Amino acid sequence: MPSAPTYLIADAVAFAYPGREVFAQVTVRVSAGVRLGVVGENGSGKSTLLRVLAGRSAPSKGSVRRVGTLAVVEQEMPVVTEQTVGDLVQESLAEVRRVQHALEAATQAFDHAVGSLDDLSGLLARAEHLQAWDADRRVAEALSRLGAHGDLTRPLATLSVGERYRVRLACRLAERSDLLLLDEPTNHLDDSALAYLTTTLRSWRGGVVVVTHDRELLDDVSTAILDLDPAMDGRPALYGNPGYTAYRFAKDAALRRWQVRYRQERQRAARLAARLDESYEGLSDEWRPPKGSDKNRRATRARLHVKAADRLVERLEAAAVDVPVPPPALDFPDLPALPPGFSGDVSLLEVRGPRLQGQLHLPGTRVAVPASGRLLVTGPNGSGKSTLLRALAGSLPLDGGVRSIAPAARMGVVVQDGAFRQSLSERATGFEECERDARELLGLGLLDPAQVVPVVPLGLLSEEDLDRPLAELSTGQRRRFELARALIAAPHLLILDEPTNHLSIDLVDQLTQALLATSAAVVIATHDRRMRRDFADWPTITLD
Ligand SMILES: Nc1ncnc2c1ncn2[C@@H]1O[C@H](COP(=O)(O)OP(=O)(O)OP(=O)(O)O)[C@@H](O)[C@H]1O
Ligand SMILES: [Mg+2]
Structure with a gap:
C-alpha cells in the first residue's frame, strides 16, 4: 500500500521576539489523515506556531517544509472596508478558476496531430485533485451549513463578528486544501455549525492542524495533540493518541510523575545543602585556629574542605530541576450580592418586552434577574443573544419595552470578542487601563477604595504581562484582561457574552466553578456545549 502523502514537516522549530522566546523544539509531521490538535495556555504561542x-x-530556529495546497483560518479577522462576501468566495476559488481556465484554453488550442497529451493530462489531474467541477456547490453548501451569509454582494463590515468568521471558515473549508490550518475555529459556531465542522474535518483527505480550546472538538476529531505548555524537560509535548480524554489522562499522569520527581529532587537538594553548610562551617573553623598551631596542617585541611564543598555545589547544581513557572490559577474575588440600600425583594435587573430595531423583539417577555440570580441565554447563531445581553447591560437603548436596575448596582460586563478593542488604547498597558477604570468609578462615587478588586491576585495575567502594551498580548490574554477589568469594580451583577471564547481549557474549568459559587448575579450567553451542560439547571432563555 502506498504511504499517505506528507504535507508538512516542522523540525525543531523555535520562535522568539527580541529578548523573548515564545516556544522552542517543536517537531511535527502532518500527513494525509493526520488531524493534529494544538493546545496550551493563553500566550503559549499557538497562533504564532x-x-x-x-x-x-x-x-528563529529549525525548519518548516510544506508541499501541496494550503488554507489558513487565523484567530482574528481584521475587516477590510469594501470587501464583500463574494470577494472572500473568489479568493478561495482563485486556484480552481486558474486551473479551469488553463484547462479550457489548453483543450481549445489542442492540436490533435502534434499536441502533447502529457501537458493536458497534467492539467486534468490538477483539476481532478482540486475537484474543480464541484467547487461552487461546495462553497454554497459550506456557507449554508455553517449558517453563514450567502449574499455575495454583502459588505463584510456590515456583518456581525460571528457572521464574518463563519463566511471565512466556509470559504476555507470549501477549498479542500491538502493542508488546513485552523486557529480557534469554534468560537462563533452553534450546534449545527459545529456538527458540520466536525464531519468535514473527520473526512478531510489532507492534513489538519487545529488550535482549539473546545474539548469536545478535540475528542471528536484529533488524531494527536501537541501541548505547547512546557513539560518537565522544558519542551512542548506531543501526545500521540486520538482525542482530548486520552491526552488529559496522559498529561495528568506526566504531571504527577513530574511532581514526584520534583519533590524527590528538592529533598535531595535540601540534604546536600545541609551538608554543604556543615562543610563550610568546618572550613571557617579551620581558618580560626588558636594561635601558634601547625600552619601547614591547617592549610591542607582547608583545601580538602574547599574541594569537598565545591563538589557538593556541583552536585547541587546538577540535581536542580528546572521547573517552568506554572500558569497562574484563577482566584475569583468574593463579590457582593446586594447593592447598598437594596433589600433584594425586587429584581436586581429587569427588562420587559424589549424591542431593538430589526435586531430583537420579544413582546410579552419579562427577563428578571434577582440578586445572586442566574440566567443562561442560548440560541443559534444570529438569534440575538448578544443584542439581548447588551439590552440587559444598558449599552443599547431600547426602542420599546422597559429596563430597570437597582440603584447603586455595579455591573461587570464582558462583551463578545472583537467588539471590545475599540474602547481600548492598544498602546496602554493593562495596569494603566485598570487604573483608569477604577479612578473613573471612584470619581463617580460608585465605588469606595476598599472595594476595588486588585488585579494581580486574580491570577488572570502576570504582573509582567499587565505591564506590557495590550497590543502585544495574545488574543486570549486580552480576553483574560477583559475579564479582570469586569471584576475590579466588585460587581453585583456579571454579564458575560461568550466567556469561553479564546480562554484556555484550564481557565474555562476554573471560571465555571467560580460562576457556580459566586454571590453576585450572573447572566451568560454561550454556545459552548460543555458550559451549557455545567449550567443546565440555571434559568434559561432560548432565543430562536
Ligand atoms: N510584538 C510582540 N512582542 C513581544 N511579545 C509578543 C508580541 N506579540 C505577541 N507576543 C507574545 O507572544 C506570545 C505568543 O502569542 P500567541 O498569540 O501565539 O499565543 P496563543 O497561544 O495563540 O494565545 P491565545 O490562547 O491567547 O490565543 C504571547 O505571550 C504574546 O504576549
Ligand atoms: Mg492564539
Whole structure:
C-alpha cells in the first residue's frame, strides 16, 4: 500500500521576539489523515506556531517544509472596508478558476496531430485533485451549513463578528486544501455549525492542524495533540493518541510523575545543602585556629574542605530541576450580592418586552434577574443573544419595552470578542487601563477604595504581562484582561457574552466553578456545549 502523502514537516522549530522566546523544539509531521490538535495556555504561542507553519512568520530556529495546497483560518479577522462576501468566495476559488481556465484554453488550442497529451493530462489531474467541477456547490453548501451569509454582494463590515468568521471558515473549508490550518475555529459556531465542522474535518483527505480550546472538538476529531505548555524537560509535548480524554489522562499522569520527581529532587537538594553548610562551617573553623598551631596542617585541611564543598555545589547544581513557572490559577474575588440600600425583594435587573430595531423583539417577555440570580441565554447563531445581553447591560437603548436596575448596582460586563478593542488604547498597558477604570468609578462615587478588586491576585495575567502594551498580548490574554477589568469594580451583577471564547481549557474549568459559587448575579450567553451542560439547571432563555 502506498504511504499517505506528507504535507508538512516542522523540525525543531523555535520562535522568539527580541529578548523573548515564545516556544522552542517543536517537531511535527502532518500527513494525509493526520488531524493534529494544538493546545496550551493563553500566550503559549499557538497562533504564532500556526503562522510559522503557514510560512507567514519565519522561525528563529529549525525548519518548516510544506508541499501541496494550503488554507489558513487565523484567530482574528481584521475587516477590510469594501470587501464583500463574494470577494472572500473568489479568493478561495482563485486556484480552481486558474486551473479551469488553463484547462479550457489548453483543450481549445489542442492540436490533435502534434499536441502533447502529457501537458493536458497534467492539467486534468490538477483539476481532478482540486475537484474543480464541484467547487461552487461546495462553497454554497459550506456557507449554508455553517449558517453563514450567502449574499455575495454583502459588505463584510456590515456583518456581525460571528457572521464574518463563519463566511471565512466556509470559504476555507470549501477549498479542500491538502493542508488546513485552523486557529480557534469554534468560537462563533452553534450546534449545527459545529456538527458540520466536525464531519468535514473527520473526512478531510489532507492534513489538519487545529488550535482549539473546545474539548469536545478535540475528542471528536484529533488524531494527536501537541501541548505547547512546557513539560518537565522544558519542551512542548506531543501526545500521540486520538482525542482530548486520552491526552488529559496522559498529561495528568506526566504531571504527577513530574511532581514526584520534583519533590524527590528538592529533598535531595535540601540534604546536600545541609551538608554543604556543615562543610563550610568546618572550613571557617579551620581558618580560626588558636594561635601558634601547625600552619601547614591547617592549610591542607582547608583545601580538602574547599574541594569537598565545591563538589557538593556541583552536585547541587546538577540535581536542580528546572521547573517552568506554572500558569497562574484563577482566584475569583468574593463579590457582593446586594447593592447598598437594596433589600433584594425586587429584581436586581429587569427588562420587559424589549424591542431593538430589526435586531430583537420579544413582546410579552419579562427577563428578571434577582440578586445572586442566574440566567443562561442560548440560541443559534444570529438569534440575538448578544443584542439581548447588551439590552440587559444598558449599552443599547431600547426602542420599546422597559429596563430597570437597582440603584447603586455595579455591573461587570464582558462583551463578545472583537467588539471590545475599540474602547481600548492598544498602546496602554493593562495596569494603566485598570487604573483608569477604577479612578473613573471612584470619581463617580460608585465605588469606595476598599472595594476595588486588585488585579494581580486574580491570577488572570502576570504582573509582567499587565505591564506590557495590550497590543502585544495574545488574543486570549486580552480576553483574560477583559475579564479582570469586569471584576475590579466588585460587581453585583456579571454579564458575560461568550466567556469561553479564546480562554484556555484550564481557565474555562476554573471560571465555571467560580460562576457556580459566586454571590453576585450572573447572566451568560454561550454556545459552548460543555458550559451549557455545567449550567443546565440555571434559568434559561432560548432565543430562536
Ligand atoms: N510584538 C510582540 N512582542 C513581544 N511579545 C509578543 C508580541 N506579540 C505577541 N507576543 C507574545 O507572544 C506570545 C505568543 O502569542 P500567541 O498569540 O501565539 O499565543 P496563543 O497561544 O495563540 O494565545 P491565545 O490562547 O491567547 O490565543 C504571547 O505571550 C504574546 O504576549
Ligand atoms: Mg492564539
